[in-house]
């Protein structure tokens with residue numbers, strides 16, 4: 001297991017460009033299975049999870065031509081369906097959450113899919129009911145193998161139907177959309193997730209010949225078509241990286257320019273950091289975070305303590321709450337962080353408390369952060385990265401802290417952030433990878 005040795009307390013300066021979005025990449029790369037024609041995808045992030053997803057496709061027989069580090073041409077003309085039942089497929093899918101999204105396209109085009117227990121962040125229960133019930137409503141039969149922990153799905157032909165999802169699951173919605181695009185008849189998915197990742201997937205599928213309306217809303221209507229064609233698609237900048245860099249700049253009192261931030265696709269993200277009192281200037285598609293001594297958390301209009309909580313899009317993404325929590329520790333004022341969706345995503349805060357932050361962990365979902373207003377710096381300590389975003393939150397804390405920190409288990413961070421140490425060193429950060 002690798003580690004970062006971080007010497008904190010240094011202000012950073014310079015420009016940084018976000019990578020392509022991890023969660024979009026995992027969706028659109030899965031969608032290449034829907035066509036026998038070539039599909040080119042640009043701006044693919046070079047990160048562990050996405051590379052694993054590409055390896056899974058190769059195992060299935062997809063020919064992958066890497067034109068450069070961030071562009072691949074996928075050719076899914078010849079697929080080896082038996083690979084789905086192999087132990088190696090099951091083992092690899094257990095390493096990332098995104099692997100679950102191979103099921104929708106496999107079911108649509110090859111009428112068979114296996115859904116093993118996917119991997120991904122260990123942040124509480126992550127059930128797959130929305131996916132499986134959605135497939136079932138489209139006419140797939142499923143059986144669950146208790147011993148091997150996987151769902152086996154098959155169908156003679158998927159048929160369009162109306163469905164109301166029990167929750168707007170991001171990967172669940174993507175899976176059902178990909179299954180429905182080649183079903184017979186019309187499918188209506190109500191209470192659909194509508195994150196930019198889903199919007200982008202729908203745009204790509206439309207350019208392949210799918211008939212989808214309601215994109216960006218919570219009601220998606222899909223008229224099934226017989227087949228889909230090749231296309232070219234470009235992945236958006238990673239909004240979670242953008243949010244992470246805004247938080248990093250504020251916490252370390254740095255002057256940072258986030259280039260090509262995809263501002264039109266950030267939704268409420270900038271506003272949440274502004275509620276923490278963080279200044280930002282929008283220059284074209286770049287975001288400038290000026291060096292800021294003190295940032296003051298707003299209160300609500302009635303004067304009560306600010307709450308920042310997660311919510312399905314267009315609400316605030318849960319993936320940025322760990323970052324917001326850490327940044328709030330140096331704010332002037334208090335903030336209640338309410339992580340509604342996941343049960344175990346706040347457990348890293350004991351480390352931030354050990355570093356000297358004033359936080360009351362009320363229960364697994366809520367933490368009150370009492371900002372210390374830079375009266376003192378956090379202190380460097382030894383810690384381990386429990387999940388991608390908590391890992392980066394710890395990294396931000398370490399970069400702002402006095403002295404040396406060691407962050408272990410950095411493979412968690414590498415799952416979602418491309419060469420993060422190298423890119424932050426270019427801003428002046430003192431990070432050594434070991």
Ligand SMILES: CC(=O)N[C@H]1[C@@H](OP(=O)(O)OP(=O)(O)OC[C@H]2O[C@@H](n3ccc(=O)[nH]c3=O)[C@H](O)[C@@H]2O)O[C@H](CO)[C@@H](O)[C@@H]1O
Nearest residue numbers: 023097098125126167168169170171172312318319340341
């Ligand atoms: C590979 C990928 O794309 N992963 C993302 C995807 O995971 P993923 O698609 O797995 O997450 P889901 O959207 O299915 O649900 C996440 C969790 O939130 C709960 N839930 C969901 C909706 C809701 O209205 N109420 C609620 O409580 C679910 O029960 C579940 O525990 O979406 C999550 C939620 O944005 C993000 O954190 C993950 O980064």
Ligand SMILES: C=C(OP(=O)(O)O)C(=O)O
Nearest residue numbers: 097098120121319388389
């Ligand atoms: C939870 C996340 O990822 P995954 O769903 O892949 O575990 C994340 O990106 O923050």
